[in-house]
Amino acid sequence: MDGWIMLGIVVFVMVAQGLLWSWVFLERRRVAPDVKFMNLRELYDLTRQAIDDFYQRRRGRRMR
Numbered sequence: 001m002d003g004w005i006m007l008g009i010v011v012f013v014m015v016a017q018g019l020l021w022s023w024v025f026l027e028r029r030r031v032a033p034d035v036k037f038m039n040l041r042e043l044y045d046l047t048r049q050a051i052d053d054f055y056q057r058r059r060g061r062r063m064r
Contacts, residue, residue, distance in 0.1 A: 028035070038046075
């Protein structure tokens with residue numbers, strides 16, 4: 001009996017989270033439609049590029 005109650009609570013929480021996140025994404029699209037969210041790959045590439053540029057600038061200063 002306790003297992004069924006726990007399963008019911010887990011299912012309820014998962015459904016509630018799904019509804020909450022769908023509402024959040026719909027509101028974001030309504031409030032700020034032109035804001036672009038980056039995926040993890042784009043974020044990684046931009047971060048890696050910034051780090052590489054930083055080290056190249058530091059190396060260039062030492063050579064002068």
